[in-house]
Amino acid sequence: MTDASWRPGAALDALKARADLLRTVRAFFDGRGVLEVSTPSLAAHAVSDEHIDAIEVPGHGWLQTSPEYHMKRLLAAGSGPIYQIARAFRDGEAGARHNPEFTLLEWYRPGFDLDALVDECLALLTPLCAAGAERHRFRELFRAVTGLDPLTTTATALADRAAGAGAPAGLSGPQAVDYLMATVVEPALDPAVLTVVVDFPGWAAALAQTTEDDDGATVARRFEIYHRGLELANGYQELLDADEQARRFARDNEKRRAAGKRPMTPDPYLLAALRAGLPPCSGVALGLERLHMALSGAGRIDQVWPFPRDRA
Amino acid sequence: MASYSTSEFKSGLKLMLDGDPCSIIENEFVKPGKGQAFNRVKLRNLKTGKVIERTFKSGDSLEGADVLDVTMQYIYSDGEFWHFMDPNTFDQKPAGADAVGDAKQWLKEEDLCEVTLYNGEPLSVSPPNFVELEITQTDPGVKGDTAGTGGKPATLSTGAVVRVPLFVQEGEVIKVDTRTGEYVGRIKN
Numbered sequence: 001m002t003d004a005s006w007r008p009g010a011a012l013d014a015l016k017a018r019a020d021l022l023r024t025v026r027a028f029f030d031g032r033g034v035l036e037v038s039t040p041s042l043a044a045h046a047v048s049d050e051h052i053d054a055i056e057v058p059g060h061g062w063l064q065t066s067p068e069y070h071m072k073r074l075l076a077a078g079s080g081p082i083y084q085i086a087r088a089f090r091d092g093e094a095g096a097r098h099n100p101e102f103t104l105l106e107w108y109r110p111g112f113d114l115d116a117l118v119d120e121c122l123a124l125l126t127p128l129c130a131a132g133a134e135r136h137r138f139r140e141l142f143r144a145v146t147g148l149d150p151l152t153t154t155a156t157a158l159a160d161r162a163a164g165a166g167a168p169a170g171l172s173g174p175q176a177v178d179y180l181m182a183t184v185v186e187p188a189l190d191p192a193v194l195t196v197v198v199d200f201p202g203w204a205a206a207l208a209q210t211t212e213d214d215d216g217a218t219v220a221r222r223f224e225i226y227h228r229g230l231e232l233a234n235g236y237q238e239l240l241d242a243d244e245q246a247r248r249f250a251r252d253n254e255k256r257r258a259a260g261k262r263p264m265t266p267d268p269y270l271l272a273a274l275r276a277g278l279p280p281c282s283g284v285a286l287g288l289e290r291l292h293m294a295l296s297g298a299g300r301i302d303q304v305w306p307f308p309r310d311r312a
Numbered sequence: 313m314a315s316y317s318t319s320e321f322k323s324g325l326k327l328m329l330d331g332d333p334c335s336i337i338e339n340e341f342v343k344p345g346k347g348q349a350f351n352r353v354k355l356r357n358l359k360t361g362k363v364i365e366r367t368f369k370s371g372d373s374l375e376g377a378d379v380l381d382v383t384m385q386y387i388y389s390d391g392e393f394w395h396f397m398d399p400n401t402f403d404q405k406p407a408g409a410d411a412v413g414d415a416k417q418w419l420k421e422e423d424l425c426e427v428t429l430y431n432g433e434p435l436s437v438s439p440p441n442f443v444e445l446e447i448t449q450t451d452p453g454v455k456g457d458t459a460g461t462g463g464k465p466a467t468l469s470t471g472a473v474v475r476v477p478l479f480v481q482e483g484e485v486i487k488v489d490t491r492t493g494e495y496v497g498r499i500k501n
Contacts, residue, residue, distance in 0.1 A: 051348055092319040092370060093349070095341025166352070166367050175369070178347030186344070206346050224345055234345055259371070 008306040015306060018292055021128075022085065025105060025288075028124050034081040034107060039070030041087055045267035048252035049206060050259065053091040055100070063089035066285055067106050068207065069270045072238070075108055075281060076273035083107035085288065096300045097230065099309055103288040110279040114221050114237040117282035118196055121225060121233055125194055129227055129294060133194040139213065141197060142177070145185045150177045150201055151217045174203050186226060195226040207245070208236035225286075228294040235284030242274035317373040318351040326358070326379040329366065333358045333377035333430050341370070358428060358435055377430065384427045386419045394419060396427050396434065407434035415439045417472035418490045439490045444499050445469050446485050453478035463495075 008015075029036065046054035046062035047069075054062040064070070067086040074082055088104045109117055122133050142150040148161055155173030162176040163169050165184055189195045202210050202218030209221040221237035239245055249266035256263050292304040302308045316325060321339040328334070334355040343349040349370035356363050358379060368374075384396035384405065393406035394416060405427065409416070411434045415425065418439035426438040450466035463475040466486075474488055476495045487496040 049346060051343075051346055093341065093343065094319070095339070098341050098343065166365065167350070168367055168369055168372075171348075171369075175348040178344045179342075179350060179367075181347070182342045182344035182350070183352075200345075204345065204347065231345060261371075 005311055009302045009308045009311070010304055010306045014292070014296065014298075014304050017296060018288075018304065021288070021292055021295070024128065025085065025124070029083045029107065032081075032120075034083045034109075035079065037071065037074060037079070037082045037084050039067045039074070039084065039086065040064065041089070043070070045069070045269070046264055048249050048256065048264040048266060050252055050255040050261075053261070054264075055089050055091045065090050066104055068283070068285070069267050071106060071108055071283070072278055073269060073273045075110060076276050076278045081107070081109050094309060097290065097293070099289070099301050099305055101309075101312075102301075102305075104285045105288050105291075106283065106285040108238075108281050108283040110281040112282045114198065114223060114235065114282050117235050117237075117284055118198070118223055118225075121235065121284060121286070122194060122196070125225065125227070125232070125291075128291070129194060131192060131194050131227060133196060134190070135196045135198065137199045137213070138197050138201065138219070139199065139217070142181065142185055145188045146180055148180075151215075151219075174201070177201065186231065187229065189226050189229070191228045193227070196223055197226070198223045200224070205239075205248075206236070207239050207248075209239050223284075228297070230290045230294050231287075232290050232294060233284050233286040235282060237282045238278065238280075240274065240278050240280060242271050245274050246271055313376045313378055315373045315375050318368050318370045321351055321353060326377040327355070328375040328377045329355060329357075329364065332360070333379045333435065334364065335379070337363065342367075343370075358430065361436075378432075379435065380429045381426055382429060383424050386421060386423050386425055388421060389416075389419070394437070396425065396437070399424070405429070405434050407437055411435055412437050415490075417470050418443050418445075418488070419470060420445060441489065441491055442487055442496065443490055444485050444487050445472070447476070447480065447482050450476065450480065450482050453481065 041064050042057060042060055043064055044061040047065045052065050054065050056062055066088050067084050071082060084106050086104050086106060089101050094100055139151055158173050158176035159171045162171055162179045167179045199213055199219040200222040202220055205220035210218050211221055213219045223235045224231055225233040253263035289301050289304050298304050321336055323336050323338060325336045326333060334357050336353060336355055338354040340352045342352055350367050351370055352367045354363060354365050385399050387395045387397050393408060394412045395404055395406050397404045415437040420443060423440055427434050428436045445468040447466045448469050451464055463477050465473050466476040467473050474493055474495050485499040487499055489496050
């Protein structure tokens with residue numbers, strides 16, 4: 001251990017900027033009558049998403065990968081609009097833009113459709129980032145940058161295109177689209193604007209409602225916001241149907257098994273809350289460190305996170 | 313040899329790729345939205361020195377390479393092999409011309425070098441960052457020049473040729489930075 005290893009990796013200025021950002025966020029939601037809540041970080045159940053792995057705490061359960069399930073239970077119990085600044089934990093997510101422990105600003109708006117929530121995100125982000133916004137549909141954006149339609153192109157053609165961009169061979173269609181989105185499409189976005197991407201492919205719905213686009217293809221009522229080359233926020237018009245949710249849990253677990261991952265027990269409390277009735281709502285999760293990185297021009301999450309994971 | 317998952321990748325980790333031992337230079341985690349995560353990895357092939365870029369699906373794993381960096385003392389060359397000794401165990405290892413590579417022009421008996429062993433055999437040799445070597449040939453300098461402007465070539469006892477200031481003379485011992493091949497200063501006896 002070197003002598004300076006106890007020292008924080010982020011500059012003290014970054015800590016002050018984070019405190020300012022938290023104050024701005026709280027003032028924004030206070031002004032709009034959205035209630036701040038706190039839900040457990042440690043719980044008996046965790047997400048079943050194929051590509052998100054929770055960290056297990058033996059004898060206690062799982063560190064939450066987002067506060068979504070608990071917040072939906074509050075909504076079903078009649079909380080009205082709520083927001084939370086929550087610590088979240090994801091196993092294996094470590095790199096220049098990822099830390100296994102991070103902070104999500106997550107909020108839910110009963111009565112909002114997806115467009116209304118996008119508008120609210122931009123009302124928060126436009127003045128903070130001092131940037132204008134552009135909206136794109138996933139399918140058109142992907143096609144414009146890669147020349148391939150992400151919904152109708154064969155898996156083989158998508159995988160070939162991804163391999164041409166450096167991907168490992170033999171990806172599935174969705175994996176190839178994920179790869180091309182992260183390595184080809186995202187870097188092509190104008191870093192100076194807030195780019196809102198809507199109507200994700202149906203397979204990427206997670207906990208969002210699905211609908212048909214003009215061509216009859218299934219798309220998710222989901223959006224993402226990118227700025228300065230960073231993915232900042234991910235929002236859904238929330239799935240309300242408990243049976244569909246149970247089917248998605250089962251499908252997730254099939255995919256997890258196929259990928260050699262451990263299946264996760266579907267959260268019975270979330271399913272019961274959906275059965276009791278989640279009010280029609282939209283919700284979004286915004287990575288607070290990512291926003292801080294975009295605002296400060298930091299290239300690495302360690303610059304805005306006081307102690308890097310290997311010295312925490 | 314153990315295998316390593318992408319979540320254990322970090323710079324300096326030695327892995328087998330396409331049958332050759334490689335060392336990770338950079339590991340970048342890429343994850344789009346809630347989709348499949350990837351690790352984009354830059355590696356140096358330890359046999360050829362070539363830098364390779366490769367992307368793996370996160371969760372994939374690679375076999376570790378039996379590669380070890382040890383500090384060894386250079387003892388002598390028999391013309392075909394350069395012989396190194398572990399100063400703790402006195403264990404000796406011969407390194408061929410491929411393994412010694414450009415390091416050979418800096419090797420002086422008894423100097424300590426970093427030797428990279430692959431399956432127990434020398435794969436590459438890094439000379440010390442600074443070596444002190446005697447000048448065996450250089451033209452006489454111009455009288456009065458002390459600033460070292462321009463300089464002149466000097467051949468060292470190992471055969472290496474470096475640029476030295478004009479005032480440096482044959483028979484003197486100089487300090488050289490082996491990473492740049494540049495003259496650092498004279499060693500006064």
